[in-house]
Amino acid sequence: MTRGRESFAGLPDSSVADRISECYGWFVTKVIAQRELRNHNARVIDEVVSGQTVLVTRNGVPVAELRPVRRPRRTFVPRAELLALAAVGPHLD
Numbered sequence: 001m002t003r004g005r006e007s008f009a010g011l012p013d014s015s016v017a018d019r020i021s022e023c024y025g026w027f028v029t030k031v032i033a034q035r036e037l038r039n040h041n042a043r044v045i046d047e048v049v050s051g052q053t054v055l056v057t058r059n060g061v062p063v064a065e066l067r068p069v070r071r072p073r074r075t076f077v078p079r080a081e082l083l084a085l086a087a088v089g090p091h092l093d
Helices: 016-023 034-039 041-049 079-088
Strands: 030-033 054-058 061-066
Touching: 030 034, 034 041, 034 054, 041 054, 041 061
Parallel strands: 030 054
Antiparallel strands: 054 061
16 A cells, blocks of 8 residues: 555555546546535536536545436326326236
């Protein structure tokens, strides 16, 4: 283990953010430093609102993930809607 900055999951300090974005490339599309989040908060939040996930790092170590809030699945289906769906669906014996 190297001295100096902390490593993430035991990985060497160099390009931790690059490795994280590769590991989670299909989740994380952008990696930014904490300073960038502080200085450009509105722009980063606009990117998240548009659907982008952002990984925030401090000294190259991932500390937070900003992602859009997903709408919760509804737990109640009205009877009329259920009957309408059943009427157009396949016939079941």
